[in-house]
Amino acid sequence: MDVRDLQSINLASIIKEPGSAQADGVIRDEIIAGDDHLPLQGDTRWSVTVSSAGDEYWLSGEVHGTVMMECRRCLKPTPQRVDAYFQHLLEYHPGIEQLTLVEGEDGEDVYHFGEPDLDLSFFIAQAFALAMPYTALCDESCKGLCPVCGADLNTTDCGHVPQADIGGALADLGRFLDEV
Numbered sequence: 001m002d003v004r005d006l007q008s009i010n011l012a013s014i015i016k017e018p019g020s021a022q023a024d025g026v027i028r029d030e031i032i033a034g035d036d037h038l039p040l041q042g043d044t045r046w047s048v049t050v051s052s053a054g055d056e057y058w059l060s061g062e063v064h065g066t067v068m069m070e071c072r073r074c075l076k077p078t079p080q081r082v083d084a085y086f087q088h089l090l091e092y093h094p095g096i097e098q099l100t101l102v103e104g105e106d107g108e109d110v111y112h113f114g115e116p117d118l119d120l121s122f123f124i125a126q127a128f129a130l131a132m133p134y135t136a137l138c139d140e141s142c143k144g145l146c147p148v149c150g151a152d153l154n155t156t157d158c159g160h161v162p163q164a165d166i167g168g169a170l171a172d173l174g175r176f177l178d179e180v
C-alpha cells in the first residue's frame with residue numbers, strides 16, 4: 001500500500017483551473033495538537049478533498065484512529081476510538097507565510113493560505129483533538145487507585161479501607177468521642 005507520511009495536499013492544479021483535489025495518508029505514533037502530544041495505537045488514517053468554489057476552496061476531510069488516554073480512575077493507558085470529520089473554507093493569498101484564520105464578510109471562518117502545497121496537519125490535529133472524549137475509563141468496573149498507597153485496586157488488594165467506609169469509621173469515632 002502506498003503510504004504517505006506527509007500531511008499535505010497540492011492545490012496547484014485547482015488554483016490554475018477549477019476542480020477538486022484529493023489526498024490521503026497515514027499517521028503513526030502521535031498527533032501533535034498545540035502543546036499536546038496524543039499517542040496513537042496503530043495507524044490513523046486521514047483523507048481530504050478540496051474543491052474550488054468561486055474564489056474560495058471548500059476543504060472537507062476525515063480522520064480515523066485510536067488514541068491512548070489515561071483511565072480517569074487507574075491511569076492505565078486506555079485506547080479510545082476517534083472518528084473526526086471537518087470542513088473549512090479556504091482562500092488562496094499568494095505570499096502569506098502561514099495559515100491564517102480570518103473572519104469572512106458573513107461572519108464565517110475562512111482560512112487564508114499562501115502556498116499551493118497546503119499543510120493539513122493543523123486541520124487534522126484540530127479535528128482529531130476535538131473528537132476525543134474528555135476522559136477515558138479502562139472498564140466500567142475499574143476500581144481505581146488506592147487513595148492511601150496508590151496501588152492499582154484492579155490488580156492488588158493492599159488491605160487499606162475503601163473510601164466509602166471511611167465515613168462510617170469517622171462516625172463511629174465521633175460517637176466514641178461523644179461518650180468520653
Ligand SMILES: [Zn+2]
Nearest residue numbers: 071074138142
Ligand atoms: Zn482504570
Ligand SMILES: [Zn+2]
Nearest residue numbers: 146149158160
Ligand atoms: Zn492501599
